[in-house]
Amino acid sequence: MSEKIITVDSEKIQKLASKIFVASGLNKSDADTVADNLVQAEMRGIRSHGLVQVANYSTFMRNGKINVNADIKLLSESISTLAFDADFAPGAVAGKHAMERTLEKAKATGVAVATVKNGTHFGFAAYYALDAIKENMIGLAFTSSSFLVAPFGGYERVQGTNPICIAVPAKNKRPVVFDAATSNAAYNKSFFAYTEGRSIPDDWGLDSSGNKTTNPADIVKKGGALLPFGGYKGYGLGFIISILTTVLSGTAIAADADGSIIEKTNGIGFNFAAIDISRFVDVDAFRKTVSLSIDRIKQSKKQNGVEEIYIPGEIEWNLYEKSKKDGLVLYNGVASEITRTIQELGLDDSLENVRIG
Amino acid sequence: MSEKIITVDSEKIQKLASKIFVASGLNKSDADTVADNLVQAEMRGIRSHGLVQVANYSTFMRNGKINVNADIKLLSESISTLAFDADFAPGAVAGKHAMERTLEKAKATGVAVATVKNGTHFGFAAYYALDAIKENMIGLAFTSSSFLVAPFGGYERVQGTNPICIAVPAKNKRPVVFDAATSNAAYNKSFFAYTEGRSIPDDWGLDSSGNKTTNPADIVKKGGALLPFGGYKGYGLGFIISILTTVLSGTAIAADADGSIIEKTNGIGFNFAAIDISRFVDVDAFRKTVSLSIDRIKQSKKQNGVEEIYIPGEIEWNLYEKSKKDGLVLYNGVASEITRTIQELGLDDSLENVRIG
Numbered sequence: 001m002s003e004k005i006i007t008v009d010s011e012k013i014q015k016l017a018s019k020i021f022v023a024s025g026l027n028k029s030d031a032d033t034v035a036d037n038l039v040q041a042e043m044r045g046i047r048s049h050g051l052v053q054v055a056n057y058s059t060f061m062r063n064g065k066i067n068v069n070a071d072i073k074l075l076s077e078s079i080s081t082l083a084f085d086a087d088f089a090p091g092a093v094a095g096k097h098a099m100e101r102t103l104e105k106a107k108a109t110g111v112a113v114a115t116v117k118n119g120t121h122f123g124f125a126a127y128y129a130l131d132a133i134k135e136n137m138i139g140l141a142f143t144s145s146s147f148l149v150a151p152f153g154g155y156e157r158v159q160g161t162n163p164i165c166i167a168v169p170a171k172n173k174r175p176v177v178f179d180a181a182t183s184n185a186a187y188n189k190s191f192f193a194y195t196e197g198r199s200i201p202d203d204w205g206l207d208s209s210g211n212k213t214t215n216p217a218d219i220v221k222k223g224g225a226l227l228p229f230g231g232y233k234g235y236g237l238g239f240i241i242s243i244l245t246t247v248l249s250g251t252a253i254a255a256d257a258d259g260s261i262i263e264k265t266n267g268i269g270f271n272f273a274a275i276d277i278s279r280f281v282d283v284d285a286f287r288k289t290v291s292l293s294i295d296r297i298k299q300s301k302k303q304n305g306v307e308e309i310y311i312p313g314e315i316e317w318n319l320y321e322k323s324k325k326d327g328l329v330l331y332n333g334v335a336s337e338i339t340r341t342i343q344e345l346g347l348d349d350s351l352e353n354v355r356i357g
Numbered sequence: 358m359s360e361k362i363i364t365v366d367s368e369k370i371q372k373l374a375s376k377i378f379v380a381s382g383l384n385k386s387d388a389d390t391v392a393d394n395l396v397q398a399e400m401r402g403i404r405s406h407g408l409v410q411v412a413n414y415s416t417f418m419r420n421g422k423i424n425v426n427a428d429i430k431l432l433s434e435s436i437s438t439l440a441f442d443a444d445f446a447p448g449a450v451a452g453k454h455a456m457e458r459t460l461e462k463a464k465a466t467g468v469a470v471a472t473v474k475n476g477t478h479f480g481f482a483a484y485y486a487l488d489a490i491k492e493n494m495i496g497l498a499f500t501s502s503s504f505l506v507a508p509f510g511g512y513e514r515v516q517g518t519n520p521i522c523i524a525v526p527a528k529n530k531r532p533v534v535f536d537a538a539t540s541n542a543a544y545n546k547s548f549f550a551y552t553e554g555r556s557i558p559d560d561w562g563l564d565s566s567g568n569k570t571t572n573p574a575d576i577v578k579k580g581g582a583l584l585p586f587g588g589y590k591g592y593g594l595g596f597i598i599s600i601l602t603t604v605l606s607g608t609a610i611a612a613d614a615d616g617s618i619i620e621k622t623n624g625i626g627f628n629f630a631a632i633d634i635s636r637f638v639d640v641d642a643f644r645k646t647v648s649l650s651i652d653r654i655k656q657s658k659k660q661n662g663v664e665e666i667y668i669p670g671e672i673e674w675n676l677y678e679k680s681k682k683d684g685l686v687l688y689n690g691v692a693s694e695i696t697r698t699i700q701e702l703g704l705d706d707s708l709e710n711v712r713i714g
Contacts, residue, residue: 080437081467081636110438111630113468115637138601153666156657166597176600178593210660230587236535236669239654240523243533243647244495250638253646261642263649273468279438280472281607285618289610290600292620297596300513303567309510312593 006335007327007357014039016354017054020338021090023345024061025068030093037092037123042328045319046179048188049124051330055337057090057121058345066090066120072097075117075250080105082114083249091122091268095141099128099272103135106274115249116270119143125165126179126313132274133167133175136283140273141165144245147265149183150225152235155210157225161187162241167313169277171291177313182238183226190216190226195333203227245269327356363692364684364714371396373711374411377695378447380702381418382425387450394449394480400680401673403536405545406481408687412694414447414478415702423447423477429454432474432607437462439471440606448479448625452498456485456629460492463631472606473627476500482522483536483670489631490524490532493640497630498522501602504622506540507582509592512567514582518544519598524670526634528648534670539595540583547573547583552690560584602626684713 014035021031034057042050060066070089074082082101086094098114105112122128125141132139145160165179185204193200194216205226207218218224228234246252251269254262277286294311302309330338335351342349374392379385391414399407417423427446431439439458443451455471462469479485482498489496502517522536542561550557551573562583564575575581585592603609608626611619634643651668659666687695692708699706 076636078633078636079466080469081633083637109436109466111468111470112437113632138605151654151657151666153660153663154654154657155660158654158657164594168597168600176596178597180590180593206660210658229590232667232669233537233586233591236537237521239533239650239669240525240535242650243525247643247646247650248495248632248634248637252650253638253642261645261649263646263653265653275470275605276435276438277605279433279435280440280605281610285610286604288618289604289620292618293596293599293604293609296620296622297508297511297515300508300511300515301567303510303512303563306510309508310589312589312596 005329005331006351006355007329008351008354009327009356010039010043010323012354013051013328016349016351017051019347019349020054020058020341020345021061023347024058026061026090027068030090033096034090034092037127039328040127041124043320043323044124044126044316046124046316047192047331048186051328051338052188052334053121053123054334055341058341060120061090070094074101080109080112082112084114084116086116086119088118088120091120091143091270092127094119095122095128095270095272096131098270099131099139099141099274102272102274103132103137106132106137106276107135110279111273111275113271113273115245116272117249117251117267119251119268119270121268122270124179125163126167126177126316128272129165129167129177129179130175133169135274136169136277138169138275138277139165139167140271142241142245142271144242144251144267144269146268148187148226149228149238150206151239152228152232155206155208155225157223159228159235159238160242161226162238162245164237164241168290169283169287170294171287174317175313176290176294176311177316179313179316180229182228182234182241184229184234185226187219187226190219192331194220244271362686362688363708363712364686365708365711366684366713367396367400367680369711370408370685373706373708374408376704376706377411377415377698377702378418380704381415383418383447384425387447390453391447391449394484396685397484398481399685400677401481401483402676403481403673404549404688405543408685408695409545409691410478410480411691412698415698417477418447427451431458437466437469439469441471441473443473443476445475445477448477448500448627449484451476452479452485452627452629453488455627456488456496456498456631459629459631460489460494463489463494463633464492467636468630468632470628470630472602473629474606474608474624476608476625476627478625479627481536482520483524483534483673485629486522486524486534486536487532490526492631493526493634495526495632495634496524497628499598499602499628501599501608501624501626503625505544505583506585506595507563508596509585509589512563512565512582514580516585516592516595517599518583519595519602521594521598525647526640526644527651528644531674532670533647533651533668534673536670536673537586539585539591539598541586541591542583544576544583547576549688551577601628
């Protein structure tokens with residue numbers, strides 16, 4: 001697939017994406033949130049959760065898979081907990097709302113946990129965890145995903161990629177951000193390789209018969225499964241995250257006709273948490289000590305051929321600053337999908353209007 | 358090193374270990390707790406945190422590295438948080454105390470987090486997380502450790518093995534228990550290989566010059582570093598756990614003479630959390646749905662050569678039940694170290710009294 005590669009301004013593409021979501025049925029405020037979520041991911045180099053989703057989300061808003069008129073409900077609340085039903089709202093909208101309430105509660109009690117059932121794709125997890133940093137808190141965000149990953153020793157898709165995100169304040173404006181799928185590689189990395197005709201490393205997934213593969217079509221088109229990261233440890237963490245997101249939220253719980261319990265496996269659930277640092281130690285001392293830990297590790301000896309030791313989230317901060325300055329490069333058919341969507345919606349706009357290179 | 362291998366009864370060796378700790382200066386109740394912690398680990402096959410520690414702990418109790426007269430203090434408390442100073446009490450004693458208070462708080466508010474500073478080795482992390490199961494809660498337990506692990510791309514010991522444990526109730530009496538170091542393998546696995554003259558897999562660690570090694574002496578005797586599990590993901594999780602345990606507890610925070618902040622890197626900190634399931638969903642439905650998830654994964658297709666797909670913690674439950682029935686086999690000089698300790702303390706007792714094979 002040959003394709004024109006273009007560079008766009010990050011603020012302008014955010015506005016264009018928001019316009020697309022409004023034309024797809026969403027209100028302006030929520031459209032801004034969803035567009036911001038995708039642009040923030042793209043700026044951090046998390047392309048699998050970036051502008052590639054503009055066309056997908058627009059389709060889902062129009063076909064009802066994302067509910068543009070969702071009524072997000074608080075199902076239950078206790079001193080330090082919240083349980084929401086997102087009513088299939090755009091994931092970023094439900095996620096932001098739930099995290100905001102989680103931070104309020106954590107401010108009052110020191111720590112809070114919220115679950116969200118009936119969610120839709122919430123983009124990159126750090127979007128929510130980072131909100132905690134502004135409040136001098138540690139932020140945690142988890143989501144389930146559709147089943148794509150094999151258990152350790154197996155080859156069927158019986159588990160989501162179930163990412164883990166934890167963000168921790170440091171001295172400067174660059175918090176430490178761990179944000180990673182519990183699969184070896186995000187599904188869309190195989191998808192990008194497939195659309196570009198590239199092969200993939202042989203530890204990303206198995207074909208549908210359980211054999212190793214370097215052909216992304218085995219994963220993307222033929223039902224092969226992704227592998228967990230780090231063998232049984234990544235598998236185990238993925239299993240736990242599925243419980244915290246789907247079962248604890250009620251996403252995976254349903255009564256059948258007889259009132260007995262069946263497991264729903266197709267819903268998406270979220271789990272957010274926040275910990276108020278000031279309840280434990282002085283916040284400035286905490287921030288400075290985290291920075292000292294960062295320095296110690298960054299200054300430690302590097303293996304042959306390694307140029308730099310990175311702190312969790314550091315590469316994404318570097319890319320974020322570069323994107324602010326240099327704009328965003330659209331690869332992988334992303335530009336043509338956005339253009340197709342603009343045309344489908346009959347919008348009087350174009351990527352040319354946001355292009356800078 | 359040639360050695361007699363003996364089998365002992367788990368209840369009787371627990372009593373003998375407790376007697377050793379009492380003779381080492383600890384009161385009876387705390388000695389029982391510490392002995393129980395080690396026997397529970399050994400029964401689960403976590404030998405690195407099992408009876409191999411009896412002699413070590415006894416030495417530490419006598420030389421003051423473990424404080425047998427510790428005064429565990431609550432430093433601060435808020436609605437859903439607790440911060441303790443363990444005063445270098447035996448880790449299991451401080452850990453049990455902190456987790457007990459965490460569960461009380463979580464019962465009242467839905468979720469609670471506790472930190473512990475000035476800790477000592479707390480044994481296996483599931484010992485604390487499992488306490489949450491009895492209260493229909495999800496339990497989390499983390500600890501820092503002395504620096505043994507290299508960062509991703511590096512080869513210096515600049516991070517602990519920093520394990521993660523999360524326990525989740527299921528329908529039967531076998532909760533799901535994820536409990537793993539963020540290094541590829543626990544340090545004592547290299548130690549055991551060293552004492553037995555075995556080589557180790559080449560992804561466990563690097564020698565002190567940063568080269569791959571299969572010689573455990575490079576790790577145990579020559580300052581080489583362990584490697585994180587799953588590359589940058591296990592390293593990143595280890596980094597986050599170090600923040601939650603050492604920095605959030607104040608273990609790694611100290612003011613120098615000028616009042617400025619320096620990082621202490623030699624202290625051990627813990628972090629415990631509990632989440633009350635009933636605040637989110639019906640507990641029976643939760644337990645049943647977790648069991649359905651277990652069934653779905655266990656019944657999925659296995660890779661060639663794989664006999665069974667295991668749920669996190671399942672192998673340990675199998676070993677636990679086997680140990681109850683068949684007793685505990687003491688390998689690796691463990692028996693001779695215990696015998697030496699009994700003699701040093703001048704106790705009128707012997708492993709022969711607890712032996713069953």
